[in-house]
Amino acid sequence: MSHEQQVLYEDQIQQVDQALTRLIKEAEAKCALLVDKDGHLITRQGFTHTLDTTALAALLAGSFASTKEIARLVGEPEFSVLFHQGKKDHIHISLIEERTILVIIFDDRTTIGMIRLYAKEVGDTLKKIFEAGTTEHRESSVQLGNDFAESAEAKLNDIFQD
Numbered sequence: 100m101s102h103e104q105q106v107l108y109e110d111q112i113q114q115v116d117q118a119l120t121r122l123i124k125e126a127e128a129k130c131a132l133l134v135d136k137d138g139h140l141i142t143r144q145g146f147t148h149t150l151d152t153t154a155l156a157a158l159l160a161g162s163f164a165s166t167k168e169i170a171r172l173v174g175e176p177e178f179s180v181l182f183h184q185g186k187k188d189h190i191h192i193s194l195i196e197e198r199t200i201l202v203i204i205f206d207d208r209t210t211i212g213m214i215r216l217y218a219k220e221v222g223d224t225l226k227k228i229f230e231a232g233t234t235e236h237r238e239s240s241v242q243l244g245n246d247f248a249e250s251a252e253a254k255l256n257d258i259f260q261d
Contacts, residue, residue, distance in 0.1 A: 131144050
């Protein structure tokens, strides 16, 4: 199984944090987390100081992995959205681009409909951030690689021509 390494740069994380902050404010959620599919917490926003976000991230990724197998058993490729309802707090979990999991924790101040609406919007925003950042950083890496190669070639020419 090939597993593509995910790299997020500082400017992308800042954009993601802004999107999550906007989501929390507009949807009236308690907090939002972005987790990779391996269970590593990428970033979090909102009221998280009472949560063990590291353990939560790992458990949520595990939950998503087991749900993927359940989906396969019932003939679905994957369930892209999960929802857990508690007495006071609820969790909405959605897959973003096969690579990250958006987790929104909310209470009865808002509705699942509002959460789903804003989760979809933020999911689209996150996809754009990931795509733009990957393209931008790939192009700058190629330029850096070209600059390095040209510089190295010039130095080698200087060494061997003397």
